[in-house]
Amino acid sequence: MPTNHIEIGPSAGGAPVDFYNTPSAAGVYVDGATGQPVMGTLTNATSAQFLAGSADVKRLAASITYDANVVAATITGFSWSVVASGQYIFEMYLPLTVTTVGGITVSFLLTTATLTSIEYHAYISTATDNTGAVSVRGTTTTSATKIIDTKTAAYTYAKVVGSMVVNAGGTFAWQACQNTSATGGDVSIILLGAYAKMQRVA
Secondary structure, three states: OOOOOOEEOOOOOOOOOOOOOEOOEOOEEEOOOOOOEEEEOOOOOOOEEEOOOOOEEEEOOOOEEEOOOOOOEEEEEEEEEEOOOOEEEEEEEEEEEOOOOOOEEEEEEEEOOOEEEEEEEEEEEOOOOOOOOEEEEEOOOOOOOEEEEEOOOOOOEEEEEEEEEEOOOEEEEEEEEOOOOOOHHHOEEEOOOOEEEEEEOO
16 A cells, blocks of 8 residues: 555645655645645745646536526535636536526626636527527626626526636635516526536646
């Protein structure tokens, strides 16, 4: 059995207190804030660089129904810790049941975190992809920015892709609610199986 192990750094982020590496042997640890691997740079005893990790994927385990609800709330589980100066790519797919009465709004929430930049492209359409489709590109870094906000058609899915650079570390989350308060047969639903992923690349 191997006797070596990889340490996890403190929950606030950074290296374990006893982390070190030499010009001929790079140490490796897991950042306690992000769960991502970090490797020594081989230049001195403590310097290290991020290793591009696998995507952190969240999948919706149960449908979410928005009934007379226009107050944005985090989509269950769709939240990630992000670190200062980190560069990330993201993707989200939302199967939907909405009407032209209630519609759907999707936004992002920053808690403590701030962004240096963001580039996103959002697309929402019906199943036939030819009725009332909306395509939006944006670069607004402000928390609570609505990247989808429409009730033009009875949409069946939405997709968001993009990238961002973090200024101050904190939390990034995707949120949703109705475009217009509606109930009964006009509730808005994000269906079981929706997913989102976040991956740090630098």
